[in-house]
Amino acid sequence: MSRFFKFLIRISSFMSKELTEILRQPRLILTLVFGPFLIMFLFGLGYPEQNRTLRTTFVAEDPSSLQGGMDLFTNSASPAIADQGVENDKDLALAKLALNQTDLVIVIPANPMETVQNNQQAQFVIYHNEVDPFQIAYIQSAAQIYVNDVNRSLLQSVTEQGQANAGTVQTSLESALEKTKTLKQAIPPGETDAAAQVNDLEKDLTTAHDQLSTFQSVGSSVLVNPFNAATTPLGNVQFTPTEFFAPAVIVLLLQHLSITFASLSIVRERRSGIIELFRVAPITAFETIIGKFLSYLLFEILLAGVITALAVWVLRVPMLGQWYDYALAVVVLLFTSLAVGFLISLISQTDTQAVQYSMLLLLASIFFSGFFLDLRLMWQPIKVLAWSLPATYGIKMLQDIMLRGASAPPLLLEGLALIGIGLFLVNWFLLRRRMEVQYS
């Protein structure tokens, strides 16, 4: 039997053993396939595509000072503000806020018109009871929108008043224009100076009339908001939060499963003592590590296929790119994740230690891979840590492929593959040391 054939038989021993061990556990397979699917499904259900509505209590300590009544302040067009009633007592409103019976307390300034007429800004004081910086930012943004909305409503009301008043002025202007025309006809010939002055007057009155007509013809909302903005993504596709997070969730799950499987693999064999048998048997560290890599890679590819199929065809996660780009990125991600897992397995002394390392890596991946915090916001030196995680490459690549319809950036693909190959060599070296003769 040729050496190469024996090599194939030896690596097949690990492939069949690892796969049989996994397939012997149908519950594990069901968990691995439907667990991630369920997580994505519940994630989609849990975060519907709508912003949080803030239950808002208004405080008007002196309602009589509010010219025009409360409607200007409580009828906000902002969907984030939901009117929960008006209180006269600020302390009572703040007590409700402390008891989580309301989300926001907006204290309406007293005598706002008088304040403005005195050339000062009237200030809303807005109270909240949040500690989450993201929620505070959301409230600040909602408060700004609310104040802009009130300002706009006020301006619109004033503008409409002005347009109504302009109608009266226009009638006067038309009468003045008629009188000017009569005066113009009454000027004796030769009175050129007087005629010129009346002509100028007629021209000015006509201009004023036209401008007033224009002022009246433009809607008050346009006058108050002459500009608006429309944002359009380059790919002309917009995604829900669930759709946006789906590629990252797939990457994190695949990375974590690969690392967990691989990290327990060799450490368990070291603990059981079978490594001693490998040392005596005619099997090399290379045959062992390649057999293990291939078995887990094969299983993980199948797993990734099922998870992706469920995500795309059942959960309707978008897939705008090419499948072969996706497949290549996933295979490289799995290979590198397995290499990380085997490294953990080789440096851990116990199963518990291996599981702890895997969990730490999962946590690091959640925080540093761009899963929910944009990498561009990260401090530069910390980015080194981020780019040492397979998930960082995987998330970027799968987002590009699935959501932008692009290919995986070659630099990322090659970078991830290089990390994987480097770690494979390290694993091979470490396993050789474990399997070779003990000199101590």
Add this chain to the structure above:
Amino acid sequence: MKSKNKNLSGDVVEAQELTKAFGDEVAVDSLTMRVPRGTIFGFIGPSGCGKTTTIRMLTGVHKPTSGQLRVLDKNPIDFSKSDREKIGYLIQQFVLYPELTVWENLNFAASFYGVTLFRQRRLNKLLEFVELKDDKRKLAGALSGGMKRRLSLAATLVHNPELLFLDEPTAGIDPLLRRKFWDYFKELQAQGHTLFITTQYVGEAAYCDLVGVMYEGKLLMVETPEGLRRKAYGGDMVVIKTADWIKSETLRNLERLPFVRGKIRFTGDQQIEVIVDEANTAIPELVEACKGEGITVETVEQVSPPFDDVFVRLIERENSNEQIL
């Protein structure tokens, strides 16, 4: 199931002043021995005496601190793949995979030894040999301790190695099964395998061709089982039962006989235990001497003391620095 090795001459293991130290602790001290091809070599000693360390040096797991070692004419440190294919190693504890069936474990072992894929017949024969054929679909984790040992033995034999290192194969299993294991080993020997077997059960020395006695890292001796007995007691043991009471004077006279070794012991009211050079020649002379002393001998026979006693005696002699003949 036949061994590929039919050459039964020469030594498969040659160790000269073999020492293994872990830091300051010497696990094996100046071990010198030879294991002839085709024998069952028993390596006997209490727990922690250095048996496993020795087996690990012989299999190339540990590098000796000093000394010379040849196994199958090679230094184990330099074993090639083909050298390793000639060796079977049974580890003390069960190290196969509990989630795999008996058959899958055996198949796994066959693969990592590089056994051809057309091996079903051989694996079935092995299972038949260790009487696990009907249990081949059982998970290894569900097997009893004895069945696990038999599965491990089958996995050790899967590539038909010419030299077997079995580290305490009978530890922790019942006496009936232990006996069965020794039947297996005898059968393997008959097929041409050489077996190097460590054990804590001193009584198992009787099944071996040669026995090495280890104690506190030192190899006290290598002998045949009968030779061990003789070395422990300084000769053959003869028990004489008499019809009359034996006087002290009579005992002293018998002890003066030239073929009698050491003191004669009373083992009953009218029964004595005598150590002699050669039982066959000494018994008639002992009977005559008793007659001369006026004592009627009812029975006289050569007895083989149990190996537990032999071992204890050897260790006692080692501890008292008494020279072992």
